[in-house]
Amino acid sequence: MKVSYKWLKDYIDIDLTPAEMDDILTQIGLEVGGIEKIQSIKGGLEGLVIGEVKTCIPHPNSDHLSITSVDVNGEELLPIVCGASNVAAGQKVVVATVGTVLYDGDESFTIKKSKIRGEVSLGMICAEDEIGVGTGHEGIMVLPAEAVVGTPAAKYFNVEDDIAIEIDLTPNRIDGASHIGVARDLAAYLKQQKAIEYKMPSVEAFKVENNSTPIEVVVQNPEACHRYSGVCVNGITIAESPEWLQNRLKAIGLKPINNVVDITNFVLFETGQPLHAFDYSKIAGNKVIVKTLAGGAQFTTLDETKRELNENDLMICNAEEPMCIAGVFGGLESGVSASTTSVFLESAYFDSVSVRKTARRYGLNTDASFRFERGTDPNNTIYAMKRAALLIKEIAGGSISSEVIDIYPNPVADFKVEVSVDRIERLIGKKIGKETIKNILTALEIGIEKEDGDTLNLLVPPYRVDVKREADIVEEVLRIYGFNNVEVPGKVNASLSYAPKPDEHKLRNTIADLLSYSGFNEIMNNSLTKASYYDNLESLKPENTVRIFNPLSSDLNAMRQSLLFGGLECIAYNINRRNSDLKFYEFGKSYQHFKNEENENPVDNYFEKEHLSVFMCGNKTAANWNLKEEPTNFFHIKAFTENVLKRFGFKIDKLRINETENDQFTEGLSYGVKKKVLVEVGMVSGKILKAMDIDVPVYYADFDWETLIGEATKNKVAYTEIPKYPAVKRDLALLIDKATSFAEIKTIAFNCEKSMLKSVSLFDIYEGEKLGADKKSYAVSFILQDTEKTLEDKQIDKIMQKLIKSYEKQLGAQIR
Helix, strand or coil, X not given: CEEEHHHHCCCECCCCCHHHHHHHHHHCCCCEEEEEEEECCHHHHCCEEEEEEEEEEECCCCCCCEEEEEECCCCCCEEEEECCCCCCCCCEEEEECCCCEEEECCEEEECCCEEECCEEECCEECCHHHHCCCCCCCCCCEECCCCCCCCXXXXXXXXXXXXXXXXXXXXXXXXXXXXXXXXXXXXXXXXCCCCCCECCCCCCCCCCCCCCCCCEEEXXXXXXXXXXXXXXXXXXXXXCCCHHHHHHHHHCCCCCCCHHHHHHHHHHHHHCCCEEEEEHHHCHHHEEEEEECCCCCEEEECCCCEEECCCCCEEEECCCCEEEECCCEEECCCCCCCCCCEEEEEXXXXXXXXXXXXXXXXXXXXXXHHHHHHCCCHHHHHXXXXXXXXXXXXXXXXEECCCCEEECCCCCCCEEEEEEHHHHHHXXXXXXXXXXXXXXXXXXXXXXXXXXXXXXXXXXXXXXXXXXXXXXXXXXXXXXXXXXXXXXXXXXXXXXXXXXXXXXXXXXXXXXXXXXXXXXXXXXXXXXXXXXXXXCCCCCCHHHCCECCCCCCXXXXXXXXXXXXXXXXXXXXXXCCCCCCEEEEEEEEXXXXXCCCCCCCHHHHEEEEEEEEEEEECEEECCECCECCEECCHHHHHHHHHXXXXXXXXXXXXXXXXXXXXXXXXXXXXXXXCCEEEEEEEEECHHHHHHCCCCCCEEEEEEEHHHHHHHHCCCCCCCCCCCCCCCEEEEEEEEEECCCCHHHHHHHHXXXXXXXXXXXXXEEEECCCCCCCCEEEEEEEEEECCCCCCCCHHHHHHHHHHHHHHHHHHHCCEEC
C-alpha cells in the first residue's frame, strides 16, 4: 500500500525526513518496502519553458513544416522547426529546450540540436500530450496571452513533488491501510516524546438539505451485512477532478476518473472505509436491497465481464436487478457516468469471510475487497459517508437530498481484554512502568475501563481486529515503546532438557547431507495441491483427500496425500527448461481423511504423516570425451535407497523385501520390518507421467519417515577404532574342481584363521585346456592384520601355509 507524504501531513503535523519516516514506521509494525519521489507530471517538466512565437514561415523544403523563431527570455531567439498545423506568430507556447527529456509512458527521448530538411532546430514546441498535461494531439498547446515568457513550465502548471511511501502491510494491520490509520499510529509513537495529535477532517457541516431523492434500504442478509449506511446527493455535475485531488490520487498510483469516483477513492485511502456511488436514476423503484440471488444468475461487472453468480454471493440490488457485488466490484449499468446528476452513496460493514469467499470465487482483488476481507471499522461508516458527501458538494455541486440511512441492528462492541502490568513487563523483558504503559494504551485509543491495582481492564476498538488477547496488548505496548529500547540482558538463562533418542532433527540433517553430497538437490513444495491428481488411484483414493472449503484456486483445492505429484511438477518444470538430468529429495507431510463414524471428534478422522521422497530421472552421468552417457535406471535409485536404510542402521539382508503392489509404480520394491513398510521404490507409473506431461522414466522412493524413526530406535550401531597397524595383502592361485564355489574358499579361510584374516576376495578366474576339462583357476586375495602390533614375515608365512594345507586337504587344490 502506498502512502503520500504530503497527504499524510494533512492529518498530522510532522517534519520527518524520508529516512526517519522509514525507521519509525518499520519500528511500529508498518514496514516500509520502499520510498520513491513522485511528481504530478512525470519528469517534473524540467527543461520546459513558456515561450512566444515571434516569426513563423513555411519551410522551403516541406509542405507541412514551419520555421519559427521563439522567444524564451534567453540571449537569442530559438530557431525551431515545427510540424503542427496550428502554429502561428504571436502565440504563447510550451517549448522543450535542447537537453530536455520527454516521456511517453515508460519510454523517453531527449531533445537534441538537429537539422530538419536542412534547417537548424534548437528545441520543440509541444502538444499537451507530449508533456503529460493532457491528452490532446491535434496541434501544439497554445497558452493564454497573459502567460509570462521565460516562466518554467513546472511553475506555470503547478507541478507538485511528493514522496510515496510503500508500506508492506501485513494481514493483521489493516488498521494501517489508510492515511488516517498511518497518522494515528505515528501520533501514538511520537506522543511518547512530544505533545502531538492527529486530526480528522471535520464533518460538522453535513446536514440534510431536502428529501428530493428519497431511498429505501432493506437488508435481507444481516449475517453478511452487519451495517449498511447511505445517503443521496442531488444536482451534481460530473467532470474532471480539481488538480489537488488528482495529485493526491496520482501520488499513490491511482488514475483519476471523474470527480465523484475520485472522491470515493480519496475517502477510501483517507479513512480506510470503502464507499460505492450508484447512479440514483438506475436504482429501480428507489429501493436498495441487500441479499443473495439464486445461483446461475448473470451479472456484468464494471470491467464489462459477464459473470455467473453463486447462491452465496451477497449482492446490492434494486427493485428489479442486481447492481453490485457487495464489497467486491460494482456493476456496469449502475455506476456513475457523464450523465449522472444524482448519486446514492453506500458505506457499509460487510462480513469479512463472505467478501473473501466471493472475491476468491471470481479471482477479483480490489481495494475495497482487500479491506473488507481483513476487517474494516464498523463505527466509521457514517463518518466516511459524510466526508464523501461534503466533498461531492464542494467539488461537484449539488445538495444532500435524502435522510441518512443507517441499518445497524447489532452494534459491534469493543473487545474486552484483561492484562496485568507485571505480565506485560515480564513478557517485554524490561520494567517500563505502569504510567508509561497506560500512556501508550491511551495513545493507541485503547480505553481503560477499570484499573484494579496491577490489573487493567481494557476496551479495544473494533477497528483493531488483531488485538483480542493479552499477548496482543503486550505487542502493542512494545511496538510503540520501541523494540530497540529493550536492552539485551547481560546473562542468558538456560535449563537442561532431555533430548529424545534418536534425535529426529539430527537424523534428518544426516540424511539430507548424505543425499546432498551424492548430488541431490532439496526441493520444498506446497502442501496444497490439485485434488484431481488422485482420480483413478487405488493407493491414494479421492475420497481420502482433505479438501479445502475456500480454495485459492482450482489448482490448490486440496491437501496433498503424497509428495509424488509435487516432485513431478518440479521435474516437469525443469525438463521444459532443458534441464532433464535431475536428482531431487524432499522432506514433508502428507494428509489424509478416513471417515469413521465411531469417532465422536471429527478431527480424529484426519491424519498427517512425515515422508522423505527421492526422485531421479535423465542421465546418471553426462557424456564427455572419455565417458558415454549412462541413463538412470532402477538400480541407481535402489542403491541410494539402501544407503539411506543403512545409515539408519538397518541390515538390508535382514529386511522383508517384496515387489510393491502400489499403483503409483510401474514396477518396484517394498522394504519393510515385519508388517511395517519402511520405503517403496521403483519406476513411476506411465499413466501418472503422461498426466504430468513427462515423457522420460522417473524413479521414485517414498520413505515412511515416522516408521523409519520408530524402527531406528531398535538398531544399535556397532563400531571399532581404526587399526593403528598396517594390513598385509597376500595372493594365492588355486587350481580346483569346476564345481567348487568361491563361497567354499571363503568359508574355509575364515574357519582356518579367525583372528588375523580380515577379508577374502576373488580377483581372477581362468579356465583352459591346459588346466584340464574339470578344472579352473581362482586367483584369491587375502588381507591380514593384527590390531595389537605389526605383523612379521614369520607370522604371515605361517598363516599362508596353514591356508594352503587346508585348501589341499579339503578341496584337493593345487597351488600354482
